[in-house]
Amino acid sequence: MGLIPNKDNHNPENWLSIDFVKNKTEYVVIHNYVGRVVIEHATEQFAKSAIINRDQALGVIGYNIKPKQSAFAQAGKFKDVDQVQSISQLPPAPSQQVTKAALPQKTHPSEPPTVSIKSVPTTTSQTIDIAGKVSSKGRITALTVDGTDVAVKSDGIFSVRRGIPLGDSEIKLTATDEWGQTSETRVKVSRLAAPTETTLATLAPSRMHGKPRPNAIALIIGIEQYKSVPPAEFAENDARFFYDYAVNALGVPASRVKLLTGANAQRVDVEAAILTWLKPQVLKGQSDVFVFFSGHGLASDDGRDLYLLPHDGNRALLDRSALRRKELIDMIVDSGAKSATFFLDTCYSGGTRGKETLVASARPIMVKAKDEAVPANVTILAAAGNDQLSSSLTQAKHGLFSYFLMKGLEGEAAGADRTITAAKLEAYLAARIPQEAAKLGRTQTPQLIGDGSRVIASW
Structure with a gap:
């Protein structure tokens, strides 16, 4: 409500708080002092403005509902319908020079939102x-x-x-x-950073059936738990899965596939498998031989010799306990095989698929192995360069090289001619393995040694 003070009544003692009851149904609260009052909630029966004044004798007020008239009704002469409910003293005015009385502050709770x-x-x-x-x-x-x-x-x-x-x-x-x-x-x-791990498809060895090779032979070796060196994660899983790829994709008869894993893949077991099982079954000039190895490899201190570690391989006695790669190749070539293809998911740098190392503390952390020449009828697809690490894929539960090798043999590495050559397979691996290795914080590049035109599978 707006207030227009009476120019003659600025004395704070004349400030009043008046509660009116209008027709005993509508309450009108007026906070004001002596002067002219603008009443916001007045009804038609009550004037929009009124002149109020203190009755000094009775200590109450009178009012005139007809502002143009000068007379005041006495306190005792109020109409029944317009009764004064209460009168109380107001606090002193903040300023004696009031031109427009301020509205009272609306009370508010002490709690903020x-x-x-x-x-x-x-x-x-x-x-x-x-x-x-x-x-x-x-x-x-x-x-x-x-x-x-x-x-x-x-x-x-x-x-x-x-x-x-x-x-x-x-x-x-x-x-x-x-x-x-x-x-x-x-x-x-x-x-968090978005995950870099891609969704890897499940291996499906029955997806592709290559042309049968009735004279072919496959030796598959996988060693995860070693006697004296750290584990090669998922290596035995690699070998067991590759068994079906040897039969389905490579076309090797199941009766001519031998699988050695874990404690059954000691040095003597591997040599016996080559000399007493594989070699007698080779038809000279007719048999294609495939060797798959998943496990640890290591190079000699000078990097000249590369070794594959059997279950009982000892890194301190490589020449007495491990399989020298060159000798392994020579044994198979000497058997008279038409061709020998090696798939080697290993490395020779002294690292493992995990965070451990194979090298003793006195040796260099990484060993740069030297390339070895291979005979003309030998092809090697290796997991990594000689100074790199071979990694594993936790999501797929396989070695990185083994997983993509087998996906490639499902037909993904084939061309329009429905043939997978060593070169096509290496190109397929090279397009995938380095990228996945980078996500693991590693460098890994698959290697092809030998004849790239060698037909691995066809259908």
């Missing part, structure tokens, strides 16, 4: 949705998120999407009510 937030999960997304509700005993006039205004519904509900950086960060929400009270709520958010 509160903001409740729905749980914010850790994310890999570049943005995050923040939703919640603002609660207050008064009207919410503003909500900001990091200084930016956010729309709030009538029930206090809000939702906003914000961009967030990598790592941990904090978002500040500030709510303000109609009385200027504010509250701050801080939300901690955490963004």
